[in-house]
Amino acid sequence: MNRRLRGGLALAIVLAAGVPTAARAAEQPCAVLGSSAARCTAGQLADGTPYTFAKPARWNGAVLVDLDFAAGGLTSPLTASLLERGYAVGGTTRTISSWNIARAIDNQAEALGRFEAAFGRARYAIAEGRSMGGMVAAGVAQVYPGRFAAAIPMCGGLGGAVGQWNQKLDTVFTLKTLLFPDAALPVTGIPADVPGTQQQWLTAVASAQSSAAGKARIALAAAIGQLPGWGLTPDGSPTPVPADHDVDGVEQGMYLALAGGPLPYLGQAVSSRRTIEQLAGGNPSWNTGVDYARQLAEAAPEQRNAVRRLYERAGLDLPADLGRLAAAPRVPADPAAVRYLERGIVFTGELRIPVLTVNGTGDQISTVAQQQSYGSLARRTGTESRLRQTYVQTAGHCTYTTGEQQAAIDRMLTRLRTGHWPDTAPRTMNALSAAVDGVAGRYLSFVPPRFNRPYP
Incomplete structure (x- = not known):
């Protein structure tokens, strides 16, 4: 068994046993952009990493866990949109883990435990994030498939570190x-x-x-x-x-x-x-x-x-x-x-939970060819039915609209509720995106070039 998976299972057992009382933070009202009815919990993980979660009054049972949420997520328009639609949302920061990807992956599982200690068991825990957060979300899908139901890596370096x-x-x-x-x-x-x-x-x-x-x-x-x-x-x-x-x-x-x-x-x-x-x-x-x-x-x-x-x-x-x-x-x-980088995450393509990726065709940091590498691995292992890859015609790193991100998240929730992939074609994604914020979606059909530095 992969040593990252072994370590993840060990931590999952600890989390399932409950979070130490001293580490728990009680829920309390919180100010969230566009919402006055949310309740929040916040604190620090075992390594000192901050975490924050917000839960709406009418919760749909899904919680999104994001590497970077605690660094300003409460004021994000996406957070307001998610809470309005019934999602709980939160996560950590990368301030302590930095490029220690293994620790960042473990922190997402620990943070989920903190959320559930405060608010109860989530029906659908979804690892989600952008940039390094996208890489970490894909890592969570590989290491913690028993704790998380799905992952939505956006603009992540899916060629692996x-x-x-x-x-x-x-x-x-x-x-x-x-x-x-x-x-x-x-x-x-x-x-x-x-x-x-x-x-x-x-x-x-x-x-x-x-x-x-x-x-x-x-x-x-x-x-x-x-x-x-x-x-x-x-x-x-x-x-x-x-x-x-x-x-x-x-x-x-x-x-x-x-x-x-x-x-x-x-x-x-x-x-x-x-x-x-x-x-x-x-x-x-x-x-x-x-x-x-x-x-x-x-x-x-x-x-x-x-x-x-x-x-x-x-x-x-x-x-x-x-x-x-x-x-x-x-x-x-x-x-x-x-x-050291290998211990962070080397993607194997063995998908045990649904994964929906989003990547910009003009992303200069997480180049779009890396998405080809991730998809190729899933095909090699025969688990491509659990993967959907989508592309947005946008320049720059992680430059998505609120609607484009919300559309991807809503499609994943439908996948989890029904057990089947809904339509993720560009026309559908763009219609869903525009319905969120009135801004035209930019999803398109795209075939990325073959990644030229796959590892291993």
Whole structure:
């Protein structure tokens, strides 16, 4: 049996036995955006992690448990929408667990125990969250299928932490090798001055974007890393989705994914890698044996076309640059650091409860190709009937409307009540979304590219 599953079952037994009285917090009235009838419970888990839950006066028996809820969830429009529809909602924060994904997963089960100690047994406990919270929700589905009835991972890194960070290494390694070989820009071993390092990388890439050669190599790095071909401007506004043949539009989108918008890929690649390296005691990523020419060949067609055309326009030799990448000294991983990320979660695809994923096609942090990896594993294990994967045409990380999120949650509740999957086609999802907040839904039919750094 998987050791994460063994540990989860052990904790589940402890939780089922009851929460120590001293750790319980009584329910009490609370102020929630848009609701005056909710009651809340709050406190700290055994490791000091804060938790908060809100339950409506007319509870439908479902509770959503979210990694990040206690960090402002009571003022979220989604929380108001959920409470209005009868859901209880709550969860923890990542302030203590950070990139210790194993602890974050265990904390969701412990938090559910706190909720049930205050309000009684939930009929349907649903792990739900965004970003790292999406990865944790998928981890909860794998580790605690006996405690949770379902999971809704949104914009989560479902390639798993090891695969996700290997792919980020590929992108940054390509930029460094082809554009900044002599610059003091770290790929791994991120120094303590994270803001300074982020700014150095962003400034360097912005400078490269001003030349034809820089644009060509930026496009190559982004294609290798499977970044989206559209993004957000610095003020957070989405750029138009470029036509497949619009070389400049596709490249501009890839540049914005790397270095633009409120949460640029390079900024997160620096800050989170620093955190992970500190927790893991070394570098958990490697590119030994990676064939970057093959990765380019498997990139989205419009990105391959953009790279080829931009290289021609700049007068550069694409095969020569791919040869430089092939000949460049590789980055080895620290085996102990890899084991640290493995202990967090390695997705097996063995789904024992229903899972509904939501991912943006223009997400620069949790790239959409990772959804293909998760779905492929479920098909390999023969449990794909428990999985539905949906896609939203939106740029940026976790940029969903309230209605789009509520639609996914309502579909899952229907699945749990009936035992059968309801319609999750884009037309239906968009109608449900618009009925919530009057904003047109953006669900669409989409087939993600094959994730190029699956692990194991």
